[in-house]
Amino acid sequence: MSRKSNSQVLKRFHYSTDQIIDKPFNWKQMLRLFSYMIPYNKTLVPLSIVMVLITTAVRLVIPILIGIYTLDRAVKNKDATMLFWLVAIIGGLYSASYVANIFRIRWMNQLGQNVIYDLRKHLFTHVQNLSHRFFDQRSAGSILVRIMNDINSLQELFTNGVINLLMDMVLLIGIFFILFSLSPQLTLAIMIILPIMFLISTKLRKNIRRSWQDVRMKQSKLNSHLNESIQGIRVTQSFTQEKENMAFFDGVNDETFQSWKSASQKNAMFRPMVELTNALGTAVLIWYGASLIQNDTISIGVFVSFAFYLGMFWEPISRLGQVYNQLLMGMASSERIFEFLDEKPIVSETDNPIELDDMRGDIKFDNVVFSYDEKRTALKGISLEMQAGQTVALVGHTGSGKTTIANLISRFYDPTAGKVLIDGYDLKDISIGSLRKHISIVLQDTFIFSGTIYDNILFGRPDATEKEVRAAAEAVGASDFIEKLPNGYKTEVEERGNILSVGERQLLSFARALLANPRILIMDEATASIDTETEVKIQKALKTLLKGRTAIIIAHRLSTIREADNIFVLENGLIIERGNHDQLMEIQGEYHHLVKAQFNMLDAG
Numbered sequence: 001m002s003r004k005s006n007s008q009v010l011k012r013f014h015y016s017t018d019q020i021i022d023k024p025f026n027w028k029q030m031l032r033l034f035s036y037m038i039p040y041n042k043t044l045v046p047l048s049i050v051m052v053l054i055t056t057a058v059r060l061v062i063p064i065l066i067g068i069y070t071l072d073r074a075v076k077n078k079d080a081t082m083l084f085w086l087v088a089i090i091g092g093l094y095s096a097s098y099v100a101n102i103f104r105i106r107w108m109n110q111l112g113q114n115v116i117y118d119l120r121k122h123l124f125t126h127v128q129n130l131s132h133r134f135f136d137q138r139s140a141g142s143i144l145v146r147i148m149n150d151i152n153s154l155q156e157l158f159t160n161g162v163i164n165l166l167m168d169m170v171l172l173i174g175i176f177f178i179l180f181s182l183s184p185q186l187t188l189a190i191m192i193i194l195p196i197m198f199l200i201s202t203k204l205r206k207n208i209r210r211s212w213q214d215v216r217m218k219q220s221k222l223n224s225h226l227n228e229s230i231q232g233i234r235v236t237q238s239f240t241q242e243k244e245n246m247a248f249f250d251g252v253n254d255e256t257f258q259s260w261k262s263a264s265q266k267n268a269m270f271r272p273m274v275e276l277t278n279a280l281g282t283a284v285l286i287w288y289g290a291s292l293i294q295n296d297t298i299s300i301g302v303f304v305s306f307a308f309y310l311g312m313f314w315e316p317i318s319r320l321g322q323v324y325n326q327l328l329m330g331m332a333s334s335e336r337i338f339e340f341l342d343e344k345p346i347v348s349e350t351d352n353p354i355e356l357d358d359m360r361g362d363i364k365f366d367n368v369v370f371s372y373d374e375k376r377t378a379l380k381g382i383s384l385e386m387q388a389g390q391t392v393a394l395v396g397h398t399g400s401g402k403t404t405i406a407n408l409i410s411r412f413y414d415p416t417a418g419k420v421l422i423d424g425y426d427l428k429d430i431s432i433g434s435l436r437k438h439i440s441i442v443l444q445d446t447f448i449f450s451g452t453i454y455d456n457i458l459f460g461r462p463d464a465t466e467k468e469v470r471a472a473a474e475a476v477g478a479s480d481f482i483e484k485l486p487n488g489y490k491t492e493v494e495e496r497g498n499i500l501s502v503g504e505r506q507l508l509s510f511a512r513a514l515l516a517n518p519r520i521l522i523m524d525e526a527t528a529s530i531d532t533e534t535e536v537k538i539q540k541a542l543k544t545l546l547k548g549r550t551a552i553i554i555a556h557r558l559s560t561i562r563e564a565d566n567i568f569v570l571e572n573g574l575i576i577e578r579g580n581h582d583q584l585m586e587i588q589g590e591y592h593h594l595v596k597a598q599f600n601m602l603d604a605g
């Protein structure tokens with residue numbers, strides 16, 4: 001009780017979950033989804049269908065063989081030979097059905113897994129090529145959920161749903177057809193249970209399904225909280241927020257438990273209700289069937305066959321309800337998946353893009369205006385030139401537009417107005433692949449991938465030799481710390497490289513960039529303070545890295561700025577000063593002010 005109120009008091013944790021909405025059935029979307037089965041329409045699809053038809057036919061025939069042939073003919077006429085053959089035929093049919101079932105399950109599973117594999121691959125390939133704007137607007141978690149959960153929720157539909165639909169239709173139509181031909185009166189009488197069965201298989205099932213969806217949503221919230229708690233454990237411990245964290249966890253844990261309890265209680269009602277309906281059907285069969293036998297309208301064999309078919313009724317009806325539910329769930333998931341698949345990269349290529357095999361590295365901004373969204377303009381008319389081989393520093397207050405300039409050079413976004421040119425070519429005319437091949441970016445918060453140190457450097461140029469990788473690490477002075485690690489270059493670093501210090505991660509990213517040997521290097525200098533020895537190392541590494549290429553540095557350190565050939569001072573999306581260090585110091589403007597502020601800070605430190 002108090003746990004719940006605790007979770008409501010804490011306003012810190014907000015986890016957005018994709019709402020589960022039942023979408024109306026949409027044929028166009030379903031056809032698009034099922035088109036993923038087309039590659040298998042000559043192999044797994046027909047094979048599975050044949051197996052389904054074999055097993056269904058066997059199930060339909062057996063009650064007739066038992067009721068009509070065994071009871072009404074062989075037993076009645078005391079025909080031992082016929083009885084022997086009937087046993088042999090029934091045995092043979094069961095064996096055939098057994099084998100067909102094994103292959104049906106195997107091939108249907110393969111089909112489902114293949115379709116899911118293809119769909120996930122298609123979605124990931126597509127998402128990987130989307131522009132930065134797409135990722136700006138969504139959390140990594142919500143993208144992950146679509147690639148994993150939404151696709152997983154289609155798995156059952158493709159593995160069992162579609163083919164079972166066929167099997168159940170055939171089974172139901174077959175049963176009705178046979179029952180009607182055996183005794184239309186008795187068939188009509190036992191049909192009384194049909195509406196009840198449909199009601200249970202749709203309404204009650206829907207209710208149960210919603211409850212399980214609620215459980216999944218609560219679990220997802222619990223997962224998100226766990227994830228955040230573990231990732232932020234250091235901050236939590238340092239601010240001694242464990243109690244608050246625990247209170248929230250208790251609340252979500254309790255919600256999950258309650259929701260699970262309610263779902264499983266509803267679930268428990270399902271089976272008894274089915275059995276009750278079956279009992280009703282059996283009562284009708286016995287009461288009405290017996291009177292039909294008495295007045296010789298039907299034989300004992302027909303009665304027995306009816307009893308068999310009555311027992312088979314429930315399964316296909318129940319499964320049809322289930323498939324319908326799966327289809328509705330599939331609707332919601334596929335809509336979310338297709339929404340991503342229909343997303344077009346905003347930055348796209350022209351029909352005949354120029355392939356830049358070689359690049360000099362001259363960069364020009366021609367009156368560039370850029371907005372990330374309609375509300376604010378990040379660059380308000382930037383014109384600048386950077387000559388090949390120059391080192392250029394971008395300085396300015398936070399939010400002034402430095403990173404945005406870097407983003408436009410790599411063509412992560414296109415300018416809203418104006419042009420960005422490299423070697424005289426408008427970026428929009430150059431193939432994106434050939435442009436980015438010549439550009440390397442070193443971010444402040446270097447991303448280290450899980451894998452070895454060696455692999456992380458190799459990322460810069462995957463076809464580089466071991467000698468080149470080691471040479472790159474040596475040139476930027478990263479080899480000293482790498483060789484001290486337990487397994488040297490083969491040391492495994494976990495996701496994001498937590499076992500490395502900030503300085504080490506920087507040096508690693510320098511080695512990666514140097515290996516790529518780009519014509520243009522964009523670097524967001526780390527603001528984190530590092531010890532003097534590492535600082536000296538990084539400065540030395542930087543010199544090696546910058547040599548012979550156009551370098552754009554979002555600079556924070558005075559030492560870097562001072563050595564730049566050209567400095568652009570940004571303020572609110574505009575260049576307010578430009579020149580080298582001495583020139584800018586002389587005019588005693590904003591740059592002078594920034595330098596003085598940094599000196600004062602150093603003095604104070």
Ligand SMILES: Nc1ncnc2c1ncn2[C@@H]1O[C@H](COP(=O)(O)OP(=O)(O)OP(=O)(O)O)[C@@H](O)[C@H]1O
Pocket residue numbers: 136372373376378396397398399400401402403404405
């Ligand atoms: N992805 C984005 N979507 C919307 N607005 C953005 C995005 N990235 C940056 N902005 C906005 O654009 C403006 C310029 O941001 P930019 O990142 O270029 O600044 P910066 O000079 O690099 O700052 P810092 O030194 O803090 O990194 C800021 O007002 C920022 O809020």
